[in-house]
Amino acid sequence: MQNRMIKCLAYEGKVSIKCIDSTNIVEEARKIHDLSPVTTAALGRMLTIGSLMGSNLKEDDDQITLQIKSNGPIDTMIVVADRYANVKGYIKNPNVDIPLKSNGKLDVSTAVGKDGMLYIIKDIGLKDPYVGLTKLVSGEIAEDFTEYFAKSEQIPTAIALGVLVDKNGVKRAGGYIVQLMPDATDQDISKLEENLRVIPPISKLLEDGKSLEEIAELICGDDKLLVFDYATPPVYKCDCEKSRIEKGLISIGAKELDNIINTDGRAEVVCRFCKKAYEFSKEDLERLKNECK
Numbered sequence: 001m002q003n004r005m006i007k008c009l010a011y012e013g014k015v016s017i018k019c020i021d022s023t024n025i026v027e028e029a030r031k032i033h034d035l036s037p038v039t040t041a042a043l044g045r046m047l048t049i050g051s052l053m054g055s056n057l058k059e060d061d062d063q064i065t066l067q068i069k070s071n072g073p074i075d076t077m078i079v080v081a082d083r084y085a086n087v088k089g090y091i092k093n094p095n096v097d098i099p100l101k102s103n104g105k106l107d108v109s110t111a112v113g114k115d116g117m118l119y120i121i122k123d124i125g126l127k128d129p130y131v132g133l134t135k136l137v138s139g140e141i142a143e144d145f146t147e148y149f150a151k152s153e154q155i156p157t158a159i160a161l162g163v164l165v166d167k168n169g170v171k172r173a174g175g176y177i178v179q180l181m182p183d184a185t186d187q188d189i190s191k192l193e194e195n196l197r198v199i200p201p202i203s204k205l206l207e208d209g210k211s212l213e214e215i216a217e218l219i220c221g222d223d224k225l226l227v228f229d230y231a232t233p234p235v236y237k238c239d240c241e242k243s244r245i246e247k248g249l250i251s252i253g254a255k256e257l258d259n260i261i262n263t264d265g266r267a268e269v270v271c272r273f274c275k276k277a278y279e280f281s282k283e284d285l286e287r288l289k290n291e292c293k
């Protein structure tokens with residue numbers, strides 16, 4: 001099974017819909033971070049919206065970072081996406097385990113916390129990156145991002161994100177983002193709203209074997225969709241490399257490096273996104289110390 005993303009235009013181009021099957025991305029994250037069921041759902045939803053938002057970037061070096069910092073036991077989640085919709089994620093507390101909701105569902109909003117902030121940082125090659133922020137609405141993530149689009153980008157947006165977890169891991173994960181173009185009519189909007197009210201959760205639709213095209217049709221009720229397939233499926237991908245980790249070590253300063261040299265005599269730095277470990281010998285650290293200003 002592969003991840004897949006499609007972009008559709010409906011209502012003669014007045015509505016854009018992006019749908020993703022992110023099952024493998026979320027399963028990969030679960031394995032890397034050894035996520036509990038509820039943190040699989042929380043970080044999985046973040047990775048899914050990250051991938052969808054990354055696909056809006058234009059240039060090769062563009063990057064978007066999504067961060068939630070809140071008062072729940074998870075504390076912090078960070079997701080970074082590139083323009084090919086590839087994503088990587090970090091979660092501060094991957095082992096959070098809390099009771100299911102009374103309806104038997106994973107309690108993502110309690111794990112995330114309702115009292116927190118959502119930050120969106122777009123690095124698109126300008127001198128300073130764009131930073132947008134909104135208060136969390138519910139900690140359910142889809143609602144929080146919907147609020148961000150309404151407040152910060154002033155684009156009417158509907159978002160659904162879903163992760164279905166069982167004892168073997170991620171069964172299905174996916175999401176969609178529906179956005180109205182300025183020329184959408186009131187009639188278009190009420191038709192969409194009606195469809196979105198009755199549509200089953202995306203993870204259930206995927207589990208039932210619905211294709212992304214079929215899901216897009218259910219969303220808009222328009223069978224004359226214009227569909228574009230993303231040729232390269234998005235994946236969980238980390239771009240860390242030793243040279244960048246070295247820069248991080250240099251930035252802590254000569255005094256701190258000296259401290260490490262004199263106590264441990266070596267350093268191991270683990271990438272927080274992919275858990276790859278980078279070893280630095282005493283000689284490496286001496287060399288980096290000399291590069292400190």
Ligand SMILES: [Zn+2]
Binds near residue numbers: 239240271273274275
């Ligand atoms: Zn990495």
